[in-house]
Amino acid sequence: xxxxxxxxxxxxxxxxxxxxxxxxxxxxxxxxxxxxxxxxxxxxxxxxxxxxxxxxxxxxxxxxxxxxxxxxxxxxxxxxxxxxxxxxxxxxxxxxxxxxxxxxxxxxxxxxxxxxxxxxxxxxxxxxxxxxxxxxxxxxxxxxxxxxxxxxxxxxxxxxxxxxxxxxxxxxxxxxxxxxxxxxxxxxxxxxxxxxxxxxxxxxxxxxxxxxxxxxxxxxxxxxxxxxxxxxxxxxxxxxxxxxxxxxxxxxxxxxxxxxxxxxxxxxxxxxxxxxxxxxxxxxxxxxxxxxxxxxxxxxxxxxxxxxxxxxxxxxxxxxxxxxxxxxxxxxxxxxxxxxxxxxxxxxxxxxxxxxxxxxxxxxxxxxxxxxxxxxxxxxxxxxxxxxxxxxxxxxxxxxxxxxxxxxxxxxxxxxxxxxxxxxxxxxxxxxxxxxxxxxxxxxxxxxxxxxxxxxxxxxxxxxxxxxxxxxxxxxxxxxxxxxxxxxxxxxxxxxxxxxxxxxxxxxxxxxxxxxxxxxxxxxxxxxxxxxxxxxxxxxxxxxxxxxxxxxxxxxxxxxxxxxxxxxxxxxxxxxxxxxxxxxxxxxxxxxxxxxxxxxxxxxxxxx
RNA sequence: UGGGGAUUGGUGUAACGGUAGCACGAGUGACUCUGACUCACUUAGUAAAGGUUCAAAUCCUUUAUCCCCAACCA
Numbered sequence: 001x002x003x004x005x006x007x008x009x010x011x012x013x014x015x016x017x018x019x020x021x022x023x024x025x026x027x028x029x030x031x032x033x034x035x036x037x038x039x040x041x042x043x044x045x046x047x048x049x050x051x052x053x054x055x056x057x058x059x060x061x062x063x064x065x066x067x068x069x070x071x072x073x074x075x076x077x078x079x080x081x082x083x084x085x086x087x088x089x090x091x092x093x094x095x096x097x098x099x100x101x102x103x104x105x106x107x108x109x110x111x112x113x114x115x116x117x118x119x120x121x122x123x124x125x126x127x128x129x130x131x132x133x134x135x136x137x138x139x140x141x142x143x144x145x146x147x148x149x150x151x152x153x154x155x156x157x158x159x160x161x162x163x164x165x166x167x168x169x170x171x172x173x174x175x176x177x178x179x180x181x182x183x184x185x186x187x188x189x190x191x192x193x194x195x196x197x198x199x200x201x202x203x204x205x206x207x208x209x210x211x212x213x214x215x216x217x218x219x220x221x222x223x224x225x226x227x228x229x230x231x232x233x234x235x236x237x238x239x240x241x242x243x244x245x246x247x248x249x250x251x252x253x254x255x256x257x258x259x260x261x262x263x264x265x266x267x268x269x270x271x272x273x274x275x276x277x278x279x280x281x282x283x284x285x286x287x288x289x290x291x292x293x294x295x296x297x298x299x300x301x302x303x304x305x306x307x308x309x310x311x312x313x314x315x316x317x318x319x320x321x322x323x324x325x326x327x328x329x330x331x332x333x334x335x336x337x338x339x340x341x342x343x344x345x346x347x348x349x350x351x352x353x354x355x356x357x358x359x360x361x362x363x364x365x366x367x368x369x370x371x372x373x374x375x376x377x378x379x380x381x382x383x384x385x386x387x388x389x390x391x392x393x394x395x396x397x398x399x400x401x402x403x404x405x406x407x408x409x410x411x412x413x414x415x416x417x418x419x420x421x422x423x424x425x426x427x428x429x430x431x432x433x434x435x436x437x438x439x440x441x442x443x444x445x446x447x448x449x450x451x452x453x454x455x456x457x458x459x460x461x462x463x464x465x466x467x468x469x470x471x472x473x474x475x476x477x478x479x480x481x482x483x484x485x486x487x488x489x490x491x492x493x494x495x496x497x498x499x500x501x502x503x504x505x506x507x508x509x510x511x512x513x514x515x516x517x518x519x520x521x522x523x524x525x526x527x528x529x530x531x532x533x534x535x536x537x538x539x540x541x542x543x544x545x546x547x548x549x550x551x552x553x554x555x556x557x558x559x560x561x562x563x564x565x566x567x568x569x570x571x572x573x574x575x576x577x578x579x580x581x582x583x584x585x586x587x588x589x590x591x592x593x594x595x596x597x598x599x600x601x602x603x604x605x606x607x608x
Numbered sequence: 609u610g611g612g613g614a615u616u617g618g619u620g621u622a623a624c625g626g627u628a629g630c631a632c633g634a635g636u637g638a639c640u641c642u643g644a645c646u647c648a649c650u651u652a653g654u655a656a657a658g659g660u661u662c663a664a665a666u667c668c669u670u671u672a673u674c675c676c677c678a679a680c681c682a
Binding site for chain 1: 609610611612613614615618619620621622624631632633640641642643644645646674675676677678679680681682
């Protein structure tokens, strides 16, 4: 159903990272490829400790997009340096999600490859030994608690009694740590930088800690694991990354990123003639503002909590902002990409209205999704003057239905299919009012001032009466149709113009033919724009207090029998209702549709 | 309290000393076999105060507000 041609990606917006790359390329700062083009190599480096979400999509689109734009390469790399939090399940889901988003790390033209930080552990260890030998690192015996106490504060420096430990001792202890001779928390390897630095990141940061734990990739080969700062710059260096793009909170870490590489490069030369061999590649770190969305939680910690506390059905609950949740909800990858491009890339933190994301989805699906008719909350309409066969059964007519009037290639001439009409149907309960409000263009009894309306692609009808149950609720509408309006067009006069017009067109399904299906209607998960916003006295509040109790509504809809053949993942526009995707929970003969997003509705807005 | 950053219409984002523009939203209207889509018009902004300059969103000074940093997380 979905083709890229039907939705050309708009020209990408230029931002400050483009400026940096353009300047680097002009100066050939990162050298050239074999064909002479300047090198550009980016990466997306998730820790496999959770599922990816829309915020990661911004980073993925940025990094892969830059690689594409500058004929560069893009890597997917797992920053798997903490076995305590990481799992294979997350690795698998991340690979799937990144591919689904179209960031082709494993295929030309941008594919740079799939990598694991854990595959570099041996090299990292060698370099750590090198730093000890160069006098830039030492083994510290302080416990985490003691180290924290000795961290100092804004005014006072940190301290460690092990800072001047002889190099030989540190070398021996580091090897013992690696060989499993020491328990968790007993020792760390620390960089010897500046215990009085106003930047806490530089107060002799930990490079390695002892963690006796199984690792999803390296198994039990290691019991010391590198910290982020020590590992990340080396991973980038080993992969030849030119532009290491991360989020704003790593700004304080940038000096350390450079410090480590510079210390390794001490005593190294371009031709390898120095005592320590060849220089290693020194990438550039660039920070940008992460995505924030109104009414959306985007922290792995809190998303994990929602999964664990079963506030949602799982990481892929269609209300979740995870990539897997959005996919299941029906957000196309191309729409997410368009969104990420539209919102821009800057260094100022901002919050995007969730409506922007939904608009990107509507824009895309409007062009791409075939139409169908379905009724969410049915109200029966009986057409009293509908003809019957000799045996008393109603006549069944087959009418034309346009598959997608927004199809750019063919417009209204696009494919048509047949839909059955037999005089008895369901319309949306909302499309009928016993006493019509002002500006209500839909069905209402003629006696109450109701107008003639069009049943889409079928006939003009007028409501002539209602049937009510004991409680006074309308259970059925009696109507008459005009046979001269077959197909939904009014008879035309000699000038070719229709002789009359109707204000309202409503959707319907044939009561004799429609099939039932479950429709899941979603609203935002949180009722407040800033979940967990501070209370009236500035006190902290649990973000779960802002949960929207009405974020999920299930209804039994009546749908066009044509949809019986729909498969999981298929997306349709149910006319006037929104876009719906067939959910994984569907079973043969029992379809489940997720409403991806509703159509804009200026009538419901006008009512308010 | 130290250090590092950020402030342009309701929201997001351009303008790199020389006409404050674009998008989204909102409003109005047109069109319409989806109250959708599309189209037209309207709306509204340089955080504050000083200074430099022929000229300041842009440079300088001060102030205000917000974000990040004292994990053996990333």
